[in-house]
Amino acid sequence: MAWLLPVHAETPTVEPRQTWQMLDYMAVDYAAAVQGGRVLSLGEYAEMQEFARAARLQLQTLPASPNQPRLLARADQLVAAVDLRADPTQVAVLARGMADDLLADYPIGAVPASPPEPARVTALYAQQCAACHGPSGRGDGVAGIALDPPPIAFTDAGRAAQRTPLALYQVISQGVPGTGMPSFAALSEADRWALAFYTGGLAYSPRARAEGETLWRERADLRGRIPTLEALTRVREADLLAPFSPAEAHAVVAYLRSRP
The missing domain is CATH 1.10.760.10 (Cytochrome c-like domain)
Structure with a gap:
């Protein structure tokens, strides 16, 4: 895997979007490798270990930023968590936190020019x-x-x-x-x-999309949580929880992905 190769001095700088994609992948797919401290798939688990180490190496090649030391420290935590077969929730929180910090320091410039x-x-x-x-x-x-x-x-x-x-x-x-x-x-x-x-x-079902459309039109506070198309590209259901219920978050995401 090209993005998992060790980084040497002569290696070109890795694009932040590659590292971000890897972290996002780990946040979602680690749960398929480990549950309750038990390895479910040796192949998936080995891949997660590789990804954690590759992310750590790639972060070292990025241009210096105020948060880079913090990112590297959290990368060490991520490597350790995967090696210890930590709970998927813990790994997801670490990986997503790193991905969010990475976007803040190294914007990848991916925003739709207009709604699809x-x-x-x-x-x-x-x-x-x-x-x-x-x-x-x-x-x-x-x-x-x-x-x-x-x-x-x-x-x-x-x-x-x-x-x-x-x-x-x-x-x-x-x-x-x-x-x-x-x-x-x-x-x-x-x-x-x-x-x-x-x-x-x-x-998402047609019913969920219809419920989401109603919520979107009636709830100004909900519209305030997703004010731009760029914000919509980064929204997960969990991002809308508190004060919104899981059912409301599900419905709104269903609607907005069908009519961005």
Whole structure:
């Protein structure tokens, strides 16, 4: 995996977006490797150990910033937590905190120029994604049967709740080394953002979207939590909890991903 290679003195500086994508991936997928201090998959666990160490190495190559020492210290904590088979919640908090700090210090400049066009994206998904991920996003496409690891099921509600449109955009743009997911950088930026919102919304029901639309129109305090399109690209359901209920957060995310 190219992003996991040791970093030597002559290695070009790693782009922050690569490190951010790795941390976001760990926050979501570590739970598939470890539960209750027990390793569920040796392969997945070894990958998580590699990712934690690679993130630490990559952070060292970034230009100096006021928060870089803090990021490196937290990276050491992340490596230790993974080695100790820590609880997935602890690892997710560490990885997401580092990812947020990384964005604050090293903005990756990924924001849609305008809201994606829902009418176009259905055909785009069928052309570019359905062969592996399946026509409905269940991860059951014919071309994905032999892939290891298998294609992601976008209809997995638990996973959808944890991923942001920004995370999906980065995966679409860069691919995931070591898997069957290639880069779709040849697509326009607008098309990649459209696919990010579309795939991020496949786990949500029409009923949830309708409930979310009502909440969005009636709750000014809710609209204040997501004031811009850029803010929407970084929102997970958990980000809307307190004072909003899990059901309200679920519904609003369902609506906004279908009509960004």
